[in-house]
Amino acid sequence: MLDLLVIGGGINGTAIARDAAGRGRSVLLVEADDLASHTSSASTKLIHGGLRYLETFDLRLVREALVERDVMLRAAPHLIYPLRFVLPQAPGTRPGWMIRAGLLLYDTLAWGTALPRAARVDLGPPLKSGLTRGHAYSDAWVDDARLVILYALDAAQHKAEIRTRSRLASAVREGDAWTATLANGEQVRARALVNAAGPWVEDVLRARLRRNAGSHVRLVRGSHIVVPRLPGQTDAYLLQQPDGRIVFAIPYERDLTLIGTTDTPVDDPADATASDAEVAYLLAAANRWLARPLSHADVRHRFAGIRALHDDGRSTAQTVTRDYRLELDDEGAPLLSVFGGKITTARALAEAAVDRLGWGKGWTRSAILPGGDLGMPFDAFLQQVRTRWPALGEARSLRMARAYGSRLAAVIGRGLGEELGGGLTAGEVRYLRDHEWARTPDDVLWRRTKIGLHTGADTAARVAAVLEG
Template structure:
């Protein structure tokens, strides 16, 4: 391949796909490359929240909180199938934060941005509220407020899908080896999983590589005139998943004596997700794992509040990610490092433009992408205005963003599907669930069950339409069916993929010709 594009985006996390989507929608020719799978690092290892960041108010990050709160409702309308409102309960611990301080914080949280979808905060009596039942008896007062839950990895995939449908090329498992300025802008060499070199000429390179942002500028983009002004600070966040610890649909935000907060969130109907930690990270971001100390810390934090004690042996799954935060000299505590972002624009040569993303959080990805493309407008001569604030993501074009009604109607229209399977298809794919089913009218039409809850028809769809190539792509990022998988089913899925990936891609290439 020898391709000329307006923009080469490096990095298939949430910021990279968000920028690719925005730019493609404004008429630019875009190619995105990702060295692994989409969302295979930081963007699938979040706490899975779309939130303003209540605790950031303590660090006077009012601008960041306002921006994030504004984005909350934009994203709820854009993807109501994978983003849903969630109420949070904060038990009051007087010696950690006085009630008046929490009330003031929640007042700001309610009013820093206009709310049309989410209800405001209020005080509750934990002796009477259902959320009080799982807690130790010494917790009598609390507060409840609103944020939202997101399937983070699917948010990445849907942005990539929208970018592709607007003309972008998405190359997974394809690494940027080097980029050098030339008369057309940049000459970039990419290397794919088959060890084939791909030559790209791009007017602009977007460095959205998250934890690797500084390394990419220093090692892969070759220009003596390029001097990065920002650095990323790597902070590891780990989470654990246990069998569910409570029956109601609220989440919890727990205050800890070390001034950190821990979330306990309903997860996939049967589980509770608990996290996160904040630890300085100096090792290879490609290989980040939870430690025994982190597991113990999260268990003990939960046990401070819940009557039902949990122990490391109760953890059914855990995951860790490295957050590429914006380096600040005055922030010694990783928890105090800003979650805001900085966009760094350089033109080291006349026609060679580089835009690098430092920092950020999943909630503000759309705003970040919009600002990034706006910054590039003079260099690339972009004529079309920003557009994503009112656009839906694939599958999100649900009338009035009313997912409960859509889900109920989908179940009625496909009454032959088991209830839980129908709900999962509706959540994962929204209005695209009909495309997934591809005319199937009974269970036989779904094909072989490759792993618990995963049928051949869905796996085929994920390979053909969503860049899935490996077992983990399907079981942990496109779906969360890894929690139900067995060694036997993993082997069966691997065998199916060994044959299907090549066949589907060959068919696609033949059809394309």
């Protein structure tokens, strides 16, 4: 019998599987699709305290997230790195005193953490001429889907079993355990069950577990667009909008800019397609500030994720808390359901979840994620990579050093093989298939890497052939 069955292979499910397995528990995680195939690959890709959450007085959440920001920078220095954010000011936006007070509070809540404090900055391109006043502060960037993979890898290294394309059909309490039936008819028994199904958390409770939830989620779609890199952009920008919202414009990949996000209420967890209206909103939001306006023709890619926010009764999607709630049903074998949460605080959420199950002492706060044991600053590690494997080239060496960190030697040691497009090789695809649960071209091109942004159907066909070989 298992100790724990985890439903959901997103950021929360994999983090919980990792934490429980590291406490010596036997764990099985089941995911109906691919790891990070939904919300956890469709975030704004930030490890941050959430400056805008100060306006809704979520001070405890901001403080926890700022502490976690430093934990994550230490845990995965190859994958997570500091990024400067510039907040320009203009007439009609939040007044300067409010911005300064907010940044002072943000710095105060970040007391004891490592990143630079906020400062006044001069503005220039790509912003409109005449915009001269602004402030800068620091947070961090992450490849969200790869962070999920790192949690899953660490869980597996601690003997957890990770099963993708493995849907839970139903589960019932029988005495002191859960008997779960998977879609393929297999049955497994576990002493406890965690429902980390994200936007589907209530559906799992009602339809598959026959339980009622005390808590509820608000489903909010966050849409993004990807455009060519803004001229001269090196920093991320927080662009204030007339409706009071903030839109990010973030340097993305090697030559792109990511713009997002929206807060659109939806009813269907599968309604994760960025609408034309949302694309138009994001273009208009950016163009209020940019010297060279963007058009629909500039949009290289659009994507959206459904955020399952814990419904705290607030009136608008924008103001609903980004905090999480753990609901424990212990009338028999424990059932723990996860409502809400965010990429930044997934480790802390997982620690709290396993604590609620009463299983030993937490261990992840000081632990390094797979690939994070560089033994040196990342820039020095990257130079070492380029010296050792000059054939990788500048762009590919940076991408692979960021993705794999100290595990890069194991990837390259298998041989790179045939070039498939966009810097991807057959050897890397085989590594992702054999060690990172990649089964389809989308798994490789959009989640394990972002090479899909730079390639087309021909590369996808080559990847499919390698995966099947």
